[in-house]
Amino acid sequence: MGLILAILVQGIQMVLVLALAPGLIGFTRKVKARLLRRQGPSILQPYRDLLRLVRKEAVLADNASWLFRNAPYLIFATTWVAAALVPTFAAGLHFSWAADLIAITALLGSARFFLALAGMDIGTSFGGIGSSREMLFATLAEPAMIMIVFTVALVAGSTQLSTVAEFMVDHSTLRVSLGLALIGLIIVALTENARVPVDNPATHLELTMVHEAMILEYSGRHLAVIELAAALKLLLYISLIACIFAPWGMARQDDGVLGMLVGVVTWVGKLAIGSFLMVLFETAIAKMRVFRVPEFVGGALMLGLLGTLLLFVSRSF
Amino acid sequence: MRDAENRRAGYVYLLMASFGTLMLLLAFGLLAGPDGDYAFSAIRTAEHVPWLAGLVLVLMLLGAGSKAGLVPLHVWLPLAHPAAPSHVSALMSGVMTKVAVYGFIRVVFDLAGEPAWWWAVLVLILGAGSAVLGVLHAVLQRDLKRLLAYSTVENIGIIFIGLGLGLAFKTNNMAGAAALAVTASIFHAFNHSLFKSLLFFGAGNVLTGSGERDIEKLGGLVHRMPETAYLFLGGCLAISALPPLNGFVSEWLILQAILLSPDLPQWALRFLVPASGAMLALAAALAAACFVRAFGITFLSRPRSPAAETAHEVSRWQIRAMYSLLVVCLIAGVFPGPFLDALSPVSQMLVAGAMPKQPILPHLSIIPISESRSSYSGFLVFFFIMMASWAAIRVIHNFASRAVRRAPPWDCGFPDASPVTQYTADSFAQPIRRVFGPIAFRAKISQTMPQPGDLAPARLTLSLRDLIWELIYTPIESAVLFAAERLNILQFLTIRSYLSLVFAALVLLLVLVATWA
Amino acid sequence: MERFSLDAAHLLAGGMVLVSFMMLYQNRILGLLNVFAAHAVVLSLSVAWQAYVQSAPHLFVTAAIALILKAIIIPVALHHMVLRLGVHRDIETVGGIGPTMLMGIGLVALSMVVMLPAAAEADPIAREDLALALSVILLGLLIMVTRQNAISQIVGFMSLENGLVLAATGARGMPLVVEISVAFSVLVAFIVIGVFLFRIRERFDTIDTQALDDFREGRE
């Protein structure tokens, strides 16, 4: 009985992240539009877009291979699994032991691997541009993420997100290293989600695109699945930051329905605040030059390294 | 052209191999000591003077390192491995380098006695350097097999990072942590032999099917060699340390070992270990970029040459051999527990500790230290990915449009079918070259762009310098040349002079033996 | 409570190190000035926190001085000066940003290694603060060394001075008089350098554009 309930809660989490992800995108677009003194589309617009895309026929380039057709599903699946393993409204869910933070990072790495390959499949220059830039940024963003994980794990004594979240609730401490890790994680999140100083999700300029360039040849249901995966990724990163640095209000495994509900409400609140702050930052900054991004993300790597070093050093006293 | 290249490869290989053997012989000589007993048991029980043991480590690093391809002794490897036929290359890269690793482990962990903490420093620096420099070189290669050879250098570096961690923990009597590091390292060696062989077989298929190993001339092979493409992709995923394949498991375990290092008392190690963790992560991310490029340029896009256009799939038996390797890669990634358990006697022998017994339940997870610290279930991750993609496909196909239309690529309304309008391998690597190149290769470009209205071709020239070759080998080479020129005089001496030279050498040796005893 | 006050002090001191890194990362003078203002704000927060923790009301005065002088007056004045000189459109790091930041990491590690064992007997609030303050000082020096532009060098110098103030407040009991004199000396230095700047204006006008080319994108 307990097992079935545990699996049920895990299932709810999986469905919930999937259901909320497009809404999060809609919310960020709405906030951005309001900040730019525009009305903006409805928050529900991404749902309508997805529906419209899946109903359309998919147009495939003549020389598209099986990889091009299957990659969207693999990208979606790996991202979804990763998103489902991040504690959102509740910590310590049944399957959260399946993968720790390093494995979640690597799962996103798998999604990126397939996306970059899909970008190269048709053989247009734009796909190549996107893939090559994406892999360049990833070469620094991934180690930065690992160093941030190190920092967090050294404080909390675990790379398991549930354990980390519970540790942070129980021993809420202000640590220099955690501050550094937070800044680093924000930089990584902006990079990974193709947000403004690194990439522009709203751009129409093919030559400046990163994420959009890779999916330029996708259409119909394939595009819908990839867009959904991108939305899931944004949700994942905001949830991740909330889970590590602001885990309060999160339900525990043995909490009742009420506790879970409180968890859900606070989680949605955190998502809204997180995405609002992100959009605020985006509005105030221009996109970087491509070769300034490695310095930006390299900064995150160094912050992670610095945080780890500080912890390694302070352990001795 | 290729002959000259092969001759050079053979020459460098011969030199490096004899150099390595010399170092190994000297190491064993030192281990055997004055008693001259070369039996392992005798060496193991003998008391080793610390500085002598240290010298043994250095000699082993030089000897085994040159055989395994540790930077900066790797120079022969990217020349020699591609020169051999592909199945031999697979053997060389996949298995032979591991023999050197075995020798290193055997001597340094087992025979050389108690390690000093600075051993770990040395091994970690060499390992981290090899990992990053190896993969940086790999990213820039055009020759598929040379790319794989450089990637071997990277993986040897990762293995040595693990071994360095093992040494660091062993010298501080942290048996559990040392067991984790050494097990991870050996598991990675095992994994590497699997996927590197798989990849070399794939490269061999490409060579057989198209006659071309320059990836700038390949492309679109996914249509003509679908099964090779499928298998090569599997190898790429594994070597890029992506879950749920095996490469991820071993690198994950090494990262877990790094997380145990704050307890180390030495300052140098405390700084070095997280730094080498960063290097390891950097190498893994660069490896992903490298193999996206390798697979994407070779198998995806459109053919860049007639050779690629007329490529054909290879025989079924070649394919089947590769399938078996891929299956083992998958099994080792999804059910790593039994593999780790199988390695526990080894770690027991080497560092007098073992990882916890890997439980079958719950979820077939592996647990490096304790469940509350970290766990990973390859099976669950694999199962979830499969379920999620299956669900997505079912939902989409049942409730949405299944219609597909084939059309020319979009490409801004100017679908130019010529192969030059797709990314080249060199272009793909340019951003990485630009970011890491100034440090690693002193990359320099110069550009002439004609003014508007001038129809002359624009020109870009690029110069890359292999700093290791220039800083280490070129001076040695010129020194040797210099010496050879001087020694050349000896050729024209009388017999009496030769005899006196030999006599002098004999006397010198005797004096040495006398002082040694 | 003791634990929390310690943590908060460390966090603020660490925040200063972080902002120092942000200064290293900036390659525009106006950006650098904004970050410097943030540096001073964090400093004044840190000093105010020390004042609260140590119950030393005179430190509040120091905090106020830091806030008003360094976070508002000096940045605003420099801002105007930069606009008048018209030098804010130049890119201005000497080395690459990556190597500079790596060097910064090395300096922080160095100051940790030097300070933590040396101040082992000091009270815990001072110990790590001292190490972080030394980091801020070293990073300030690094900024001064790696910048060619006189204004950036001034900013580097002042961030170094912020590090000194951080160290002084952490060490308990630096008399107010000293601090006021420090603050005024900085002000004097600032005025002197300001005059100096207008005199070397010609130097900016003759900056070789070839030097800019080296930082343009597309060059390797």
Add this chain to the structure above:
Amino acid sequence: MSTLRTALLNAALTIEEQKPWPRITVDADTWRQATLAIAAGNATLSGLWAEPGAMHMAVLDDEDGALMVLTLATPDGCFPSVGLTHPPAQRLERSIVDLHGLIPEGTPDDRRWLDHDRWGVRAPLGTGASAPADGAPYPFLKAEGPPLHQIAVGPVHAGIIEPGHFRFSANGEIVVRLEERLGYVHKGIERLLTNTTLDAAAKVVARVSGDSTVAYSFAFARAAEAALGVGVPQRAIWLRALMAELERLANHLGDIGAICNDAAFALMLAHCGILREEVLRACKTAFGHRLMMDRIIPGGVISDLDDPAPIKALTTRIRQRFPRFVELYDNTASLQNRTVSTGHLSPELARRFGVGGPIGRASGRAFDARKAPGYPPYGDLDFKAAKREDGDVNARIWVRIDEVYESLELIEQIIDRLPTGPIAYPLAPALRERRVPQAGGLAHEPRDSASEGLAMIEGFRGDVLVWLRTDETGGVLRGAVRDPSVFQWPLLEAAIEGNIVADFPLCNKSFNCSYSGHDL
């Protein structure tokens, strides 16, 4: 008068009647000498067009801004190539080959330009022989080095811009060469301006490039008035300048925002977009059309400014708000990082190509058609042309910012000093009676031969050139227009040097050349 112009006048075979600057027919040798003089930098090429049996070349004297048109008869269908020694002429010559079939002798570049092999005919204004419409592949220029790839951008772009194809040869992000291929919006303007009525021609010219419709109508009106010898009432002259400045204001505001938006700084676009919209609405209120299309006609303007209050309110509002956005631009370090030192155009190239407008003025070429050659009422107005030396994207933005302030200044001066009186002289009766109405009274000047007019107007992109030949009834026999973009487009290929692929959109937007005006 410069020595070159004197020499040319002395070498002229005949001097034709063309107002306000002379047109001379020359022989091939003089043509060649003029070409060499232009290539040597003694004068600037300002236009090159053809008609059956003749080539015309407009030359701008750098000293006083006076123009001169050289005509060379081409009885055998050939003329000495200008592009051979002076590259800016190459694309004009290639267009002439495509449209008229005239052959430039010794041209370095004989690839087709406007003709994409889709028309079904060759040289539609010349022989008009039929040809296959199969869109043959276009040989792009070469680039050599380590394995390079080409990026084919356009003609269909994701944004709402005009069609044009850009071919990059690149090594990763490094641009080794950029080549443009334009001509997708070829409209046959030249044929539309052949043997037509004045009204129809005015409508066509007003639509050559929609965003500078005022400048084009202005230039056409002045050319027609010069050709027909008709005068314009004072109030109309001032209203024309008012419209031209409003157009410049609206477009510069739009451009400043759009350039920043290409660096993903959407805030600037939002702010500037609102200001631009206010300008357009004020234009609608004042002149009845947001873009003021067809408001200027030969002989005057068609809509009077009844109430200057909305325009005054507009300038006050922009003066209040615009400085804040300029400050925002100047203080946003991340934005400066993108614009400063990006897309550098050397003053030497700018001078050689005779590039006008903000692009030229950002690269140290101070040329402004309002100053020299100059046209009323700007001689009575107090303003100075903006100029910068840096030649990068930032400098081009700053020139536009300075020009926004200048335009505000000019608009205020015009509103304050706007003379009263009629806004147009009716043209047709004047022509019928062959009398020329003057501001002071009626001048009787009999005219009995076809006559020509040339006009140069400073649009927001730069100098617009219009040439007309009319018959005695006011009908248009032939016309030629030259957009400032013609000389700006090739320089974009040079400005990309040393930049990376991702910076191209920013460079391109800072140039903001017209596709339509170029393709004609």
